[in-house]
Amino acid sequence: MNKITAIVGSMLFLFLATCFYAGAEEPDAAGCSDHPLFTRMQDMRLVLCKTVKFDSFKFKTGKGTETVVEGKRFDIKYQTMAGSEYPGPLAIIRNHQQAITKIGGTVLFEDSRYTWLKIEKDGKEIWAQVDTAWMKGYMLTIIEKQAMAQEVTASAELFKSGLSASGHVEIPGIFFDSGKSVLKPESEAAVAEIATLLKADPGLKVYVVGHTDNVGGVDSNVKLSQDRAEAILQALVRGHGIDSSRLRAHGCGQFAPVASNDTEDGRARNRRVELVKQ
Structure with missing residues (x-):
């Protein structure tokens, strides 16, 4: 009887452990995925995403200077998973700066909250803002620069x-x-x-x-x-x-x-x- 109790107890422990582990792997928001330019930081989940076919966004290019860029816009928000350690704003900023410079991109500017990045590769120009003030997470705003597809033709x-x-x-x-x-x-x-x-x-x-x-x-x-x-x-x-x-x-x-x-x-x-x- 003691042997059976021990086996059942072990099975129950394994079941609970499995359930706990599955709960720890929090899923991404439905329909959301990373932008190809950036791999998400470790122990982060994607909690919000939005894509606009054609939009504009203002990027800081230096102290007191800004550039408005038009094109396809992506807003992607990440949050640290429950039980994981938040890396902090500086680590988030530096990781994205290193990622962009490794593939030939440029760091345009940074402050304590944001960094602004740009890359021109394979005929495509991509601008990005990394915003770290998001409750143990961060937000990416990315514009793939392009001219608006003209749907109404002048005649x-x-x-x-x-x-x-x-x-x-x-x-x-x-x-x-x-x-x-x-x-x-x-x-x-x-x-x-x-x-x-x-x-x-x-x-x-x-x-x-x-x-x-x-x-x-x-x-x-x-x-x-x-x-x-x-x-x-x-x-x-x-x-x-x-x-x-x-x-x-x-x-x-x-x-x-x-x-x-x-x-x-x-x-x-x-x-x-x-x-x-x-």
Whole structure:
């Protein structure tokens, strides 16, 4: 009888030990996985993840300097497993810095809470922020830099229809760097369609109107929107031979939003250029 009791006791101990071990291996959040750029630190579990097809994020590149990067965004949050030792902010920062430099990347900047990293490899540019202030864990924000896939195509027929229906029309496919007024080369297709519209109707005169979101000062936003509208006007005149008397540039700044500036999606919609019939 004692022998049977001992066997049952041993089996119960093994069962409990197995259950305890299984509980210690806490699972990752459903549907989440590591980003290929970084292996997670030891004894960490993934508790949150989010991927946005196209977004922007501001990365610190030095003391008092920042760069806004656009592309595919990943937010990945890790937490120390129960019963494991938290490595501390400095160890987390140094591990990620060493990981990026070993594969040819760059440490852009660091402070007591964050480090900002960048790598250009195989034709891809990736930016990362490591945030260590997350209750015995850390958060990665990663942007795989890319231009937005243009889903709405600019066309002269679209512009003609919009001007006829409401007297104004938004121009998709116009691109500027953040805070800049130099027209990017990928905007040429949209500019060419504006020129096609104007050449097809020699009597048509339009205002080129720039708009911004509400980030930044009012005066600087008005100037930026004016400068961007002027850049498009000049591209039409110099690049496509449109008579400048048919065009006028105007900057509205943040004063005519089409969406709420409380969200990134709304701000993106408000940063736009329109044609308005004179």
